[in-house]
Amino acid sequence: MAAARMLSARSALRLVALLLGVFAAGQCTEHVPLLMWTSDGFSLPSQSDPAAGHSVSMSELQSYLNTAFRSTPHNVLLFLQDKLSVDDFTKYAGVFGNKQGSAFPNLESTLQSSSSLLLPSVCSMVSSSLPMLLQDELNTSPLYMDPDMLAQLRLNASVPALLIFSLPYSSSGADMMSVKEVLSGNDEMIGQVLRIMGSQSVPYTAIYTALRPSRLMEEVIPDVHSVGARSLLQYRHEGSPAPYPPVEFKERGSACILLWAKNLTVSEYRSGRWERHNLSPKTFGEGVSPKLEGSFCNATHSRLVLNYEDILGYRSFKLIFVMSQRHYKVSARRWFTMDQVQLEYDRKTASFNGSRGIYAPAEYSYRCHSVTSFRYPLLTPRSAKDNANDWRISFDDFQIQGFNVTGKEFSYASDCAGFFTPGIWMGLLISALMVLLLTYGLHMIMQLHTMDRFDDPKGPAISVPQSE
Numbered sequence: 016m017a018a019a020r021m022l023s024a025r026s027a028l029r030l031v032a033l034l035l036g037v038f039a040a041g042q043c044t045e046h047v048p049l050l051m052w053t054s055d056g057f058s059l060p061s062q063s064d065p066a067a068g069h070s071v072s073m074s075e076l077q078s079y080l081n082t083a084f085r086s087t088p089h090n091v092l093l094f095l096q097d098k099l100s101v102d103d104f105t106k107y108a109g110v111f112g113n114k115q116g117s118a119f120p121n122l123e124s125t126l127q128s129s130s131s132l133l134l135p136s137v138c139s140m141v142s143s144s145l146p147m148l149l150q151d152e153l154n155t156s157p158l159y160m161d162p163d164m165l166a167q168l169r170l171n172a173s174v175p176a177l178l179i180f181s182l183p184y185s186s187s188g189a190d191m192m193s194v195k196e197v198l199s200g201n202d203e204m205i206g207q208v209l210r211i212m213g214s215q216s217v218p219y220t221a222i223y224t225a226l227r228p229s230r231l232m233e234e235v236i237p238d239v240h241s242v243g244a245r246s247l248l249q250y251r252h253e254g255s256p257a258p259y260p261p262v263e264f265k266e267r268g269s270a271c272i273l274l275w276a277k278n279l280t281v282s283e284y285r286s287g288r289w290e291r292h293n294l295s296p297k298t299f300g301e302g303v304s305p306k307l308e309g310s311f312c313n314a315t316h317s318r319l320v321l322n323y324e325d326i327l328g329y330r331s332f333k334l335i336f337v338m339s340q341r342h343y344k345v346s347a348r349r350w351f352t353m354d355q356v357q358l359e360y361d362r363k364t365a366s367f368n369g370s371r372g373i374y375a376p377a378e379y380s381y382r383c384h385s386v387t388s389f390r391y392p393l394l395t396p397r398s399a400k401d402n403a404n405d406w407r408i409s410f411d412d413f414q415i416q417g418f419n420v421t422g423k424e425f426s427y428a429s430d431c432a433g434f435f436t437p438g439i440w441m442g443l444l445i446s447a448l449m450v451l452l453l454t455y456g457l458h459m460i461m462q463l464h465t466m467d468r469f470d471d472p473k474g475p476a477i478s479v480p481q482s483e
């Protein structure tokens with residue numbers, strides 16, 4: 016009976032978790048990233064493609080963990096940071112090949128050698144109940160640890176353990192240096208823990224996430240302003256100022272689109288070879304102001320048209336960026352996407368779709384070290400017959416913002432890759448919804464069944480000794 020009672024207590028917990036999940040799905044306004052990986056020789060179940068703006072709910076995470084723990088070790092390391100946002104990775108992980116400057120060397124090298132999963136957007140309500148979820152999943156109680164305690168602990172691969180490491184995050188987001196130092200310190204601690212696990216040869220499953228996001232949307236804009244002189248454009252060049260300002264399109268006196276790139280190259284296939292032309296000298300720099308006729312922006316759509324003459328033998332040549340933004344209910348946030356890039360040359364049009372690969376929160380800018388139509392393409396010809404099949408376009412160190420531009424500088428940049436490999440970013444989000452819904456439904460039914468078991472009325476009554 017005790018067992019049955021425990022079972023029903025556990026089921027009740029689960030039901031609460033599920034209900035919270037249902038609640039969270041409607042109430043999810045804060046998001047944190049969640050990174051999961053395993054020690055050598057184990058692999059995590061794969062995930063299908065991300066949907067822009069999707070956040071992982073309680074039931075989705077629970078169902079994923081359920082599947083994952085069938086094949087991954089039950090010695091679980093949970094690194095629970097005070098705060099974290101996915102932007103911390105892009106901001107402090109040394110983008111554009113600046114690996115020396117990374118705050119996450121241990122995490123990066125671990126991820127390269129192991130099976131991993133990144134969920135960029137998990138409801139913070141879900142991540143903060145992760146200790147409870149894991150406790151339920153592993154059927155063991157959590158131990159709050161630090162690396163010194165871990166070194167003294169004898170773990171046994173066949174006995175499940177849930178080890179929780181609390182990591183700090185600097186309280187003020189404005190001071191870039193101190194945040195970076197704290198993150199480096201945390202990364203060092205993660206490295207230390209993994210080395211100890213390695214030396215004990217106990218296989219493990221590790222999760223790195225946070226209780227709350229380090230940046231809320233409302234904080235983003237003041238945050239950018241407080242960075243002040245160190246504008247984010249400068250940040251791109253690791254502290255040295257950008258050599259030239261972005262192209263700026265103004266509507267009714269205020270800037271509404273910004274574009275910056277190191278190289279904007281177009282190539283056309285002619286008699287067996289690609290003829291290249293670099294548009295940057297006519298686009299950016301001192302004394303250069305490209306014509307922007309045909310550009311426009313409103314609250315939901317924006318379009319930047321760069322007009323050129325005499326490019327690759329065409330008298331008029333236009334490079335057009337088409338962007339839109341919309342609200343995604345599930346992430347409670349507006350996202351913008353770059354839907355198309357078009358070339359218009361002497362009355363012909365070539366259109367490339369941005370598919371869904373080029374997107375960022377609407378208040379941010381989008382940045383990518385390379386946007387091309389041929390190498391790991393983010394842009395694909397609109398159809399097999401489109402003129403775009405005769406063209407290649409390639410943008411280096413590309414940054415664009417089509418909405419919520421404040422002043423002459425880009426808002427905070429959402430980077431296309433950060434330090435994660437393209438593979439991780441491709442396979443990153445939970446969206447096998449059909450399976451999830453089915454599992455979820457079954458789960459609910461099973462929970463309801465066990466919940467029917469309350470105390471046994473025929474059993475002996477509980478007696479409380481009354482002596483003294």
Ligand SMILES: *[C@@H]1O[C@H](CO)[C@@H](O)[C@H](O)[C@H]1NC(C)=O
Nearest residue numbers: 169170171172173174175217
């Ligand atoms: C691990 O635990 C199992 C089951 O409790 C036990 O049989 C085994 O001896 C333990 N191994 C070590 C190395 O302690």
Ligand SMILES: *[C@@H]1O[C@H](CO)[C@@H](O)[C@H](O)[C@H]1NC(C)=O
Nearest residue numbers: 277278279280291292293411
């Ligand atoms: C820009 O493109 C030119 C050729 O079009 C190339 O020589 C140069 O290396 C490129 N610069 C960068 C930074 O990729």
Ligand SMILES: *[C@@H]1O[C@H](CO)[C@@H](O)[C@H](O)[C@H]1NC(C)=O
Nearest residue numbers: 311312313314315316317318
């Ligand atoms: C913005 O422009 C697009 C495209 O021209 C149009 O479909 C849309 O209705 C406009 N929205 C507003 C709010 O004006």
Ligand SMILES: *[C@@H]1O[C@H](CO)[C@@H](O)[C@H](O)[C@H]1NC(C)=O
Nearest residue numbers: 354367368370395396397398
């Ligand atoms: C590109 O986008 C257009 C319109 O959004 C769509 O009709 C077309 O199927 C897309 N093409 C590809 C290859 O995705």
Ligand SMILES: *[C@@H]1O[C@H](CO)[C@@H](O)[C@H](O)[C@H]1NC(C)=O
Nearest residue numbers: 236313314315377378418419
């Ligand atoms: C962004 O722009 C939209 C439409 O112009 C506006 O409704 C929204 O309040 C702006 N958001 C921020 C954070 O400025």
